[in-house]
Amino acid sequence: MTEPYLEVRDLFVSYGQIAALRGVSLHVDPGETVCVVGPNGAGKSTLMAAIAGGARAQRGGVYLAGQDISSGKPEDIARRGLSLVPEGRQIFSTLTVAENLKLGGFMQGNAGNARWMMNDLMDLFPILRQRANYPAGRLSGGEQQMLAIARAIMTDPQLIMIDEPSLGLAPKIVDQVYEILAEIKARRGVTLLINEQSSARVLKYADRIYVLRGGQVQLCDRAENLTDGEAIKRAYFGFDKEGV
Ligand SMILES: Nc1ncnc2c1ncn2[C@@H]1O[C@H](COP(=O)(O)OP(=O)(O)O)[C@@H](O)[C@H]1O
Numbered sequence: 452m453t454e455p456y457l458e459v460r461d462l463f464v465s466y467g468q469i470a471a472l473r474g475v476s477l478h479v480d481p482g483e484t485v486c487v488v489g490p491n492g493a494g495k496s497t498l499m500a501a502i503a504g505g506a507r508a509q510r511g512g513v514y515l516a517g518q519d520i521s522s523g524k525p526e527d528i529a530r531r532g533l534s535l536v537p538e539g540r541q542i543f544s545t546l547t548v549a550e551n552l553k554l555g556g557f558m559q560g561n562a563g564n565a566r567w568m569m570n571d572l573m574d575l576f577p578i579l580r581q582r583a584n585y586p587a588g589r590l591s592g593g594e595q596q597m598l599a600i601a602r603a604i605m606t607d608p609q610l611i612m613i614d615e616p617s618l619g620l621a622p623k624i625v626d627q628v629y630e631i632l633a634e635i636k637a638r639r640g641v642t643l644l645i646n647e648q649s650s651a652r653v654l655k656y657a658d659r660i661y662v663l664r665g666g667q668v669q670l671c672d673r674a675e676n677l678t679d680g681e682a683i684k685r686a687y688f689g690f691d692k693e694g695v
C-alpha cells in the first residue's frame with residue numbers, strides 16, 4: 452500500500468468561539484483527485500488554510516508525505532511541494548498576467564529556480580500567452596481562474612489545492628477549467644485537492660469525494676459509488692438517513 456501523500460488526522464480549528472473544523476480526518480493518495488464538497492460555512496476553506504499553514508489547529512495533525520507539517524510556516528509548506536489556489540483567485544489586478552506569474556514563483560519562496568518556466572505554462576494556457584501583457588484585472592472570470600491556477604504551478608508542486616474553482620463562473624467555463632486541470636494532471640502527474648459547493652462537476656473528475664458539513668466529514672466514498680447523487684444529497688443537507 453502506498454503511503455497517503457497528504458493526511459489530515461482529527462483536526463479541530465476554531466475562530467474564537469466558532470468551531471470551524473470539529474475532528475476532520477482525510478487523506479489524499481499520490482496522483483489522486485479528491486474533492487471536498489459542502490455548503491457555504493462547512494469549513495472547506497478553513498481545512499485548506501490549516502493544511503497550507505494559514506490556520507492553526509487546536510487539535511489533530513497534518514502530514515505531508517509522512518511528515519508532520521501541523522506547525523509549519525506557509526512558505527515552508529509551499530517549499531515542500533504544496534500549492535494553494537485561494538478562494539476568489541486573489542490575483543493582482545493592476546499587474547500584468549506575466550507579472551502575476553512571476554510573483555507566483557516569488558511568493559512560493561523560490562523565484563530563481565521556479566521549475567515551471569513561463570514558456571511551459573504558456574503552452575498549457577495559450578490564452579495567458581495572448582494576454583501576457585494585459586493587466587490581470589481585465590481578464591474574464593474564467594481567464595482569472597486559469598491565471599490563478601497557472602500561478603500556483605509556477606514552482607512545480609506535487610499537490611495543488613484549489614478552493615472553489617467554479618465560483619462565479621458559467622458552466623461552460625467551469626468545464627474548461629476542469630479540462631485544464633485534467634491536462635495538468637496528465638502532463639505533470641500532480642495530486643489535486645479541490646473544494647466545491649456543488650458536486651455536479653466533481654463527480655465526473657474526482658476519484659474520491661468527501662462531503663463536509665458543520666465542520667465534520669459526513670460522507671467519504673469513491674466518486675463512482677456516488678453517481679446517483681442521493682447519498683451526497685443526504686450528507687450535504689443532513690437529511691435523515693431514512694430519507695425525507
Ligand atoms: N476569519 C474568520 N473569523 C471568524 N469565523 C470564521 C472565519 N473564517 C471562517 N469562519 C467561520 O468558520 C466556519 C467555516 O468557514 P469556512 O471555512 O470559510 O467554510 P466554507 O469555506 O466551507 O464556506 C463558518 O462558520 C465561518 O463563518
Ligand SMILES: [Mg+2]
Pocket residue numbers: 495496497538614
Ligand atoms: Mg470557502
